[in-house]
Amino acid sequence: MHLNEDSASIRTPDKQETASISSRDKRNLILLEELRQTKERLELAQIAADVVSWEWDLVNNAVYRSANSPKLYGCPDAATMDYAAWWRTIHPDDHYILRDEVQACLAGRREFYAEFRVIWPDGTIRWLLGKGKVYKDTSGVPWKMSGVNIDITEKKQAIESLQASEARLRLALATGKMGEWSFDPRSKRVYWSREQEGVFGLRPGEFEGTIAAFLKRLHPEDVEGVRSRFESAIASESPTYESQYRILRSDGEIRWVASRAAFERGAERQVLKVVGVIVDITDLKNTEESLQRSEEQLRMITNSLPVLMSYVDSGETYRFNNATYEDWFHRPRSFFVGKHIREALGDEAYEVLRPYLRRALAGENVSFESEVSYRDSKKRFVRANYIPDVDELKRVCGIFVLVTDISIQKQIEASLRESEIRFRTLADSMPQIVWSAGTDGRIDYLNQRFFDYTGAKRADFESIEWTRWIHPEDLGSVQRAWADAVQNHGVFEKEMRIGNVRHRSDYRWFLARAVPVRDSDGRVVKWFGTWTEIQHQKQVEGDLREARERLSLSHEVLEAEVARRTEELRSALKEKEVLIKEVHHRVKNNLNVVSSLLGLQSSAIEDPSAKDAFRESQNRIESIALIHESLYRSKDLSRVDFSEYLRSFIRALFHSYGVDWERHPADIQIERVEVSVDVAIPCSLIVNELVSNALKHAFRGREIGKISVRLGSVGGQHVLTVEDDGVSFPESIDFDNSPSLGLQLVTTLTKQIDGVLRLYREGGTKFVLQFPRSK
Amino acid sequence: MSSSHNFPETCSPGLPQQARLLVVEDEGIVAMHMESRLASLGYRVIGLAATGEQAIEVASQHRPDLVLMDIGLRGEMDGVTAATWITENLGVPVVFLTAYSDGETLARVQSLPPYGYVLKPCRNETLQSVIERALSRYRSPF
Numbered sequence: 036m037h038l039n040e041d042s043a044s045i046r047t048p049d050k051q052e053t054a055s056i057s058s059r060d061k062r063n064l065i066l067l068e069e070l071r072q073t074k075e076r077l078e079l080a081q082i083a084a085d086v087v088s089w090e091w092d093l094v095n096n097a098v099y100r101s102a103n104s105p106k107l108y109g110c111p112d113a114a115t116m117d118y119a120a121w122w123r124t125i126h127p128d129d130h131y132i133l134r135d136e137v138q139a140c141l142a143g144r145r146e147f148y149a150e151f152r153v154i155w156p157d158g159t160i161r162w163l164l165g166k167g168k169v170y171k172d173t174s175g176v177p178w179k180m181s182g183v184n185i186d187i188t189e190k191k192q193a194i195e196s197l198q199a200s201e202a203r204l205r206l207a208l209a210t211g212k213m214g215e216w217s218f219d220p221r222s223k224r225v226y227w228s229r230e231q232e233g234v235f236g237l238r239p240g241e242f243e244g245t246i247a248a249f250l251k252r253l254h255p256e257d258v259e260g261v262r263s264r265f266e267s268a269i270a271s272e273s274p275t276y277e278s279q280y281r282i283l284r285s286d287g288e289i290r291w292v293a294s295r296a297a298f299e300r301g302a303e304r305q306v307l308k309v310v311g312v313i314v315d316i317t318d319l320k321n322t323e324e325s326l327q328r329s330e331e332q333l334r335m336i337t338n339s340l341p342v343l344m345s346y347v348d349s350g351e352t353y354r355f356n357n358a359t360y361e362d363w364f365h366r367p368r369s370f371f372v373g374k375h376i377r378e379a380l381g382d383e384a385y386e387v388l389r390p391y392l393r394r395a396l397a398g399e400n401v402s403f404e405s406e407v408s409y410r411d412s413k414k415r416f417v418r419a420n421y422i423p424d425v426d427e428l429k430r431v432c433g434i435f436v437l438v439t440d441i442s443i444q445k446q447i448e449a450s451l452r453e454s455e456i457r458f459r460t461l462a463d464s465m466p467q468i469v470w471s472a473g474t475d476g477r478i479d480y481l482n483q484r485f486f487d488y489t490g491a492k493r494a495d496f497e498s499i500e501w502t503r504w505i506h507p508e509d510l511g512s513v514q515r516a517w518a519d520a521v522q523n524h525g526v527f528e529k530e531m532r533i534g535n536v537r538h539r540s541d542y543r544w545f546l547a548r549a550v551p552v553r554d555s556d557g558r559v560v561k562w563f564g565t566w567t568e569i570q571h572q573k574q575v576e577g578d579l580r581e582a583r584e585r586l587s588l589s590h591e592v593l594e595a596e597v598a599r600r601t602e603e604l605r606s607a608l609k610e611k612e613v614l615i616k617e618v619h620h621r622v623k624n625n626l627n628v629v630s631s632l633l634g635l636q637s638s639a640i641e642d643p644s645a646k647d648a649f650r651e652s653q654n655r656i657e658s659i660a661l662i663h664e665s666l667y668r669s670k671d672l673s674r675v676d677f678s679e680y681l682r683s684f685i686r687a688l689f690h691s692y693g694v695d696w697e698r699h700p701a702d703i704q705i706e707r708v709e710v711s712v713d714v715a716i717p718c719s720l721i722v723n724e725l726v727s728n729a730l731k732h733a734f735r736g737r738e739i740g741k742i743s744v745r746l747g748s749v750g751g752q753h754v755l756t757v758e759d760d761g762v763s764f765p766e767s768i769d770f771d772n773s774p775s776l777g778l779q780l781v782t783t784l785t786k787q788i789d790g791v792l793r794l795y796r797e798g799g800t801k802f803v804l805q806f807p808r809s810k
Numbered sequence: 811m812s813s814s815h816n817f818p819e820t821c822s823p824g825l826p827q828q829a830r831l832l833v834v835e836d837e838g839i840v841a842m843h844m845e846s847r848l849a850s851l852g853y854r855v856i857g858l859a860a861t862g863e864q865a866i867e868v869a870s871q872h873r874p875d876l877v878l879m880d881i882g883l884r885g886e887m888d889g890v891t892a893a894t895w896i897t898e899n900l901g902v903p904v905v906f907l908t909a910y911s912d913g914e915t916l917a918r919v920q921s922l923p924p925y926g927y928v929l930k931p932c933r934n935e936t937l938q939s940v941i942e943r944a945l946s947r948y949r950s951p952f
Contacts, residue, residue: 624837627930631843638846657930686929693933 081183089167090181107163107186109155126152126160133165140169141177150187162191212315220306225249234292234315236284254281254289268296272304279316291320343438346424349431351376351392363440364411381410388419395421395434404441416442468533468545468566470501474559476521485566490535506532506542513547524551524559530573533566544573612672619667626660651727651777654691658684658723662715675715678705678746684719685726685744692730694739701726702743708753714806717784718755724777725757725802733761733800740799748808755804764800829945830856832874834865834892835907836884844878844907851938862887869896876945877904878928881919890918903944 081088082103090099098121104113108124116124125133129151140147147167152160167182214231218224227235227242235242235252242248250258257280268276276296281289296311337344338358346355356371364370370379376392377385384407395401401421408414420437462469463483471480478501486493489504505513509531520527527549532542549564630653637649665680666672682703689696710718722744729742745756764770770778785792790806831853835841838860845855856872859865862883869877877896881889893904906919906927919927926940 624840628837628839631837631840634843635839635846638850683929687932690929690932690936693935 085186087184088181089184090179092179094178107161107184108153109157109159109161124153124155126154128152140167140180143169143171143177147180147182150191161186162188214313216311216313218309218311220309231313234290234313235282236286236288241285252283254283257281269298269306272300274298274300276309276311290315290317292316341440343436345371345436346433347376347392347436348433349396351396353379354433364409366411381408383408384410391419391421392434395423396431398423398425398429398431415440416445465565467568470564470566472549472562472564474521474561476517476562488535489533504533506534508532517549520549520551521562526550527562527564530569543568543570545569615672616667619663619672623660623663623667626656626663630656630660650691654688654727655720655723655780657687657691658719659716661687662712662719665715666712674709674711676707677710677715677718678707680715680719681705681722681744681746684722688723688726689730692727694730699739702741703745704743705746706748708746708748710753714788717787718806721781721784721804722755722757724781728777729757729759729761729800733759735762737761749805751808752805753808755806756801757804758799758801760799762800763796763798764794766796770794828852828854829875829941830854830872831941832857832859832865832869832872832877834859834862834877834883834889835880836860836882847934847937848878848941851934851941853941861885862889862892865892866895869900869902873900874902876941877902878941879904879906881906881908903947905940905944 078101080086081101085103085106086101087104087107088101092098096118098116098118100114100116102114104116105111107113108116110124122130133149133151136147136149139145147165147169149165150162151165152162154160164185164187165182166185167180169177170179170181171177212234214234215228216231217226219226223246225242225244225246225248227244229239232239232242250262253261261278261280264278265276274297276298277294279291279293282292284290293314293316294311296309298306299308299310301307340357341359341362343359343363344355344357345353345360348354352373352375353371354373356368358368360366360368360371376388380388387405387407391401391403400423402419404416404418406414406416418439418441420435422435422437423431424433424435426432459482465482465484468485468488469482470478470485472478481501485491491504502510502514509529513529513531516529517527519525527547529547531545531547533545534542545566546569547564547566549562551559552561552563554560633649633653633656637646637653640646640649661680661684662675665675669675682705685701685703686696689699689701726742726744730739733742734740740760742759743756745754745758747754768778771782773779773782781792785804785806788806790804793803793805795801795803831848833841833844833848833855835844835858838858841858841860845858848855856874857868859868860883862885865877865879868874877893879889879893883889883892889906893906896902897904907930908919908927926944928937928940
């Protein structure tokens with residue numbers, strides 16, 4: 036089943052043939068020479084036509100190939116390849132056909148004929164045609180196969196293209212997207228089939244049949260191109276014409292069409308007729324465009340991603356690299372393509388990556404994070420994904436590689452970890468209980484102080500509610516306040532008792548406070564809180580409260596005591612007042628008794644002057660008695676309403692002298708003044724003497740006249756005036772040195788009250804007494 | 811000075827016009843002086859009383875023609891109360907003796923039948939005219 040090349044066929048003629056040459060000698064030599072020349076020509080023809088000949092010695096299993104073999108197989112040593120090496124060049128998909136064909140040929144069923152693909156070392160795939168026949172010995176056993184190979188790649192491609200184009204044509208015809216047309220240069224008439232009219236959106240027969248009618252239905256931008264291409268095709272004597280352009284359908288839609296035409300020419304090469312077809316290729320165009328666009332987008336995305344993307348084949352060689360490679364390693368992408376990873380990234384990096392590459396090449400999806408020291412880049416912390424590219428036979432053809440630089444992320448994580456440690460160290464060293472909670476209000480961190488104080492273990496805390504440490508009496512209000520704060524994002528502040536979990540009775544007061552922590556958009560992302568022990572404060576507050584209560588109590592007792600004492604004093608005062616009144620009353624009564632005694636005594640006396648003397652004494656005593664009566668009727672017991680007193684007293688005095696008050700009232704003009712008892716008695720005695728004097732002497736022997744008494748204040752002085760319109764006080768009498776007891780009393784008493792007494796004698800008698808107000 | 815002096819009616823046999831008076835005064839000497847003055851004016855003092863109760867008792871017993879009544883008396887009953895009882899129950903006129911007049915006392919005195927009052931000290935003439943006026947009004951109120 037092996038093929039041979041046949042470049043050595045000249046050296047291996049048939050054995051029987053060799054024998055005949057040696058026997059016929061010269062004739063044979065000439066023939067040989069002709070044969071050689073023929074072979075030489077054949078060989079040249081083979082080389083010129085790119086035909087490779089081969090011969091396969093089935094007995095010795097040796098292969099001979101012509102020297103031009105490299106042209107077909109793409110490797111320099113193609114002429115000397117053994118069978119195994121040749122078999123490896125065959126495209127795997129064609130192995131079966133080739134094997135089957137060789138077997139059929141050896142079995143004598145037919146001559147060898149096969150079309151198959153070879154893969155060049157650079158990956159190029161070429162189609163070859165192999166033809167050959169089997170040579171059998173006399174007993175019918177095959178001993179040799181020989182034949183030729185021709186490269187039929189272009190032909191195959193043409194066929195494929197034709198097939199595709201035929202398929203499209205068939206499809207287009209079936210879908211009404213194709214039309215036929217023809218043009219007669221002599222009549223200038225254009226003929227369109229109904230389908231052609233359909234492509235342009237026209238009803239059958241609507242097309243006018245002129246060149247102008249055709250041109251007006253083209254996209255304005257394409258008119259000139261179509262015209263020039265058509266004209267140049269005619270001029271170039273080309274048998275065909277091909278063009279793609281846009282048309283304007285009658286419904287206004289713009290569509291792409293492909294037009295092909297063949298020129299029928301006459302003997303002078305002049306065009307006799309043009310026949311063509313037109314195909315609507317809009318969808319194809321759109322598909323191409325969108326494919327191109329999406330490829331472009333994909334390329335942009337691939338290149339704009341800040342990640343390394345590459346495809347590595349099973350030999351760990353880069354086949355594709357995105358633009359990020361240029362950013363990372365400062366080398367063009369072409370540097371990487373075709374290079375082994377070790378060569379591209381350096382030994383150090385490769386040693387780190389190798390185990391993951393091996394796993395991926397073994398078919399595993401590999402993800403890993405690692406620090407990698409690249410040769411042409413800084414040391415980076417990367418996250419990499421290796422995704423094996425597996426074909427339908429489950430073989431790993433390569434790896435899709437995705438690498439992200441997470442150095443910054445790692446740095447942030449590290450610094451976050453560090454700051455977290457710093458925070459915890461700080462929080463643990465604080466004298467308060469420090470905690471944080473999520474937005475749902477569940478506590479997610481408590482510092483060491485909490486565990487030290489409550490005796491709880493961190494492990495316990497995972498499974499037990501924090502509220503367990505709160506005093507049952509405080510629990511309800513604390514939970515309500517906390518729920519309210521969490522809901523309304525307000526500040527939480529509450530005093531509560533927290534106990535040691537093992538000694539439930541050992542509760543101490545704490546002030547709990549918490550504030551919401553907000554992000555840059557103002558959303559609450561966390562709660563941060565403290566519990567500060569305020570036991571001492573509470574104690575002080577309690578003591579203060581007690582002290583206040585005690586103080587308040589003492590105050591009340593004191594008030595009551597003051598009220599009691601005041602009442603006592605008031606009643607004592609009242610008693611004293613009653614006593615004083617009683618004393619005044621007693622004095623008055625006693626003076627009345629004295630006056631009565633004098634009266635009784637005088638009733639036995641016949642001498643009128645002696646009787647007068649008694650009566651005067653009685654009047655003096657009664658004036659004093661009246662002062663005491665005024666005193667005990669007065670409110671303050673030490674001062675006398677002197678004006679009121681004088682009215683009563685003068686009236687009584689008039690009575691005592693037998694003057695009818697109704698007929699001869701005194702003219703009394705007295706301001707309301709109060710004087711002390713020290714002044715009142717001397718003053719009343721003075722008034723007694725002066726009024727008595729007027730009553731006794733002023734109107735002797737005549738009708739009683741006018742007596743006026745006035746009391747007023749001028750500056751700091753009281754001024755008392757006693758005046759009558761009777762006989763003037765005798766000039767002969769010096770009242771300061773009068774032998775009369777009455778006047779002596781007046782003089783003495785005036786001195787006693789620091790007063791000044793003046794006497795006026797015009798039209799009667801007028802005494803004016805001035806004495807200080809304070810008296 | 812709570813003593814009272816009762817004088818037998820026979821003690822002053824005299825003129826039928828000689829009026830019989832009861833003096834109510836708690837100061838004995840003052841009462842004595844009054845009695846002396848009344849006697850000098852020709853009246854017959856049938857008794858001296860020191861309290862309101864005594865005054866009612868003596869007046870009930872001896873039916874005087876007039877009672878001279880001091881307003882301020884010691885004891886439960888003052889002069890105004892005793893005078894009201896005597897006037898209403900015995901039909902005996904009462905003249906008040908008062909050393910001093912304040913508004914309140916005067917108002918009380920003036921609410922009683924207008925038999926008069928005397929302000930102390932007073933001359934005998936005044937005393938006599940007030941007594942006579944009271945007696946004459948009582949005797950012939952018309």
